[in-house]
Amino acid sequence: MMAEGTKAGLSVMWKGGVILEYRDLHIAFDPIIESTKFTHVFVSHAHFDHSRGLSFQGVSRFTTPETKDLIMASRKWNIEKVETLLIGDKVGFDDLEVQAFNSGHILGSCLFRLCTPEGTFVYTGDLNFSKTLITEPAEVAPCDILVIEATFGSPQFSFPSRDVIYKELVNWAIECILEGQVPAFRADAIGNSQELISIFNRFTEIPIVTEPSVTRINRVYESYGFRLNYVPSRSLQGAALLASRKCILIAPKNVDLSYNPTFRTALASGLSMLFGGSGERFPLSDHADFPHLLEYVASVKPKIVYTYHGGRLNETLARLIERRLGIEAKPLPAEPYRV
Numbered sequence: 549m550m551a552e553g554t555k556a557g558l559s560v561m562w563k564g565g566v567i568l569e570y571r572d573l574h575i576a577f578d579p580i581i582e583s584t585k586f587t588h589v590f591v592s593h594a595h596f597d598h599s600r601g602l603s604f605q606g607v608s609r610f611t612t613p614e615t616k617d618l619i620m621a622s623r624k625w626n627i628e629k630v631e632t633l634l635i636g637d638k639v640g641f642d643d644l645e646v647q648a649f650n651s652g653h654i655l656g657s658c659l660f661r662l663c664t665p666e667g668t669f670v671y672t673g674d675l676n677f678s679k680t681l682i683t684e685p686a687e688v689a690p691c692d693i694l695v696i697e698a699t700f701g702s703p704q705f706s707f708p709s710r711d712v713i714y715k716e717l718v719n720w721a722i723e724c725i726l727e728g729q730v731p732a733f734r735a736d737a738i739g740n741s742q743e744l745i746s747i748f749n750r751f752t753e754i755p756i757v758t759e760p761s762v763t764r765i766n767r768v769y770e771s772y773g774f775r776l777n778y779v780p781s782r783s784l785q786g787a788a789l790l791a792s793r794k795c796i797l798i799a800p801k802n803v804d805l806s807y808n809p810t811f812r813t814a815l816a817s818g819l820s821m822l823f824g825g826s827g828e829r830f831p832l833s834d835h836a837d838f839p840h841l842l843e844y845v846a847s848v849k850p851k852i853v854y855t856y857h858g859g860r861l862n863e864t865l866a867r868l869i870e871r872r873l874g875i876e877a878k879p880l881p882a883e884p885y886r887v
Contacts, residue, residue: 592671635650738765
C-alpha cells in the first residue's frame with residue numbers, strides 16, 4: 549500500500565469520489581468533494597449523488613452531452629465549459645486514454661475505461677445490465693481492475709423480470725382508475741419517470757400527467773429522439789385530467805402527494821424493496837440487481853474488483869464475488885492502493 553500523495557504507478561481509492569492516481573494525474577470519478585489535487589473530473593450520469601463534480605471550477609470536467617443537458621435542465625450550475633464525450637469517444641492525457649461506454653442506467657449514463665501501459669481500469673458509475681423500454685444494457689468493457697457499484701450487492705436483491713413488473717404496474721393503475729382514484733407514481737425524475745411514461749404509452753391509452761420537474765426532464769429526452777406522450781400538471785389540460793381521475797400522475801420521489809385524497813400512491817424504484825410505509829411499491833430499478841452485478845463481473849473478467857457506493861453491501865458483494873466467481877475482490881479502500 550502506498551502513502552497518500554504518492555505519484556508513481558497506478559493507485560485507486562475512495563475519497564469523496566473514486567480517485568485514480570497515475571504519475572502526475574489525479575483523476576476523479578463522480579466526486580462529491582472538491583480538491584485542488586484533481587487534474588480531471590469525469591461524471592458518469594446526471595443523478596445528483598454522482599454529478600456534483602461538474603459544478604467544480606478550475607479543473608477540466610468531462611461527461612456526455614445528454615448528462616450535461618439533463619443537469620442544465622434540473623440544476624442552476626455553471627457548466628457551460630464542461631467538455632463532452634459521446635459514447636465510444638476517447639480522450640488522452642500523456643500515455644493514459646479514457647473511453648466512455650454505455651452503462652445502461654439512464655439517458656447519457658456511461659462507464660469509463662482507462663488504458664495505461666500498466667493496465668486497464670473500469671469505473672462503472674451506476675450500472676444496469678438489463679434492457680428496458682428506454683435503455684440498452686451496459687456495455688461489457690474488459691479490464692484488469694474493475695470498480696463496480698454495490699447498491700444492490702446482496703442476494704436479497706433479485707428483481708422480477710421487466711415484463712412482470714410492467715404487467716403489475718399497468719394492472720394496478722387500471723384498478724385505481726376503475727375505483728375512482730388517480731394512480732400517482734413517485735419515481736426518480738430522471739430515468740424511472742420516463743420509463744413509466746413509456747410503459748403506459750406502449751401498453752395503454754391512459755393519459756399521463758407529469759409534475760414540473762419530470763416535465764423538464766421529459767423535454768431533454770425528447771430532444772434526443774424519445775417519443776413521450778404526457779401532459780404537464782400545471783397546464784389547463786393537466787388540471788382537467790387530474791380532476792377527472794382518468795389519468796396517471798408521475799411525480800418525483802420527494803414530492804408530498806398527500807394533499808390530494810384522490811391520489812393513490814406508489815413508489816417505483818429498486819429501493820422500494822427496502823422501504824415500508826404507505827402506498828404500493830414496485831421494484832422498477834435502473835440499477836443492476838445482485839445476479840446482474842455478478843453477471844457483469846463475470847463478463848468483464850477482471851483480475852481484481854473493488855466495490856463501492858453500497859455502504860455495508862460493499863463488503864457483502866466483494867465477499868460473494870470471490871466466493872462465487874473466484875475473482876479477488878474487496879471494498880474500495882479510503883487511501884491510495886497500488887494496483
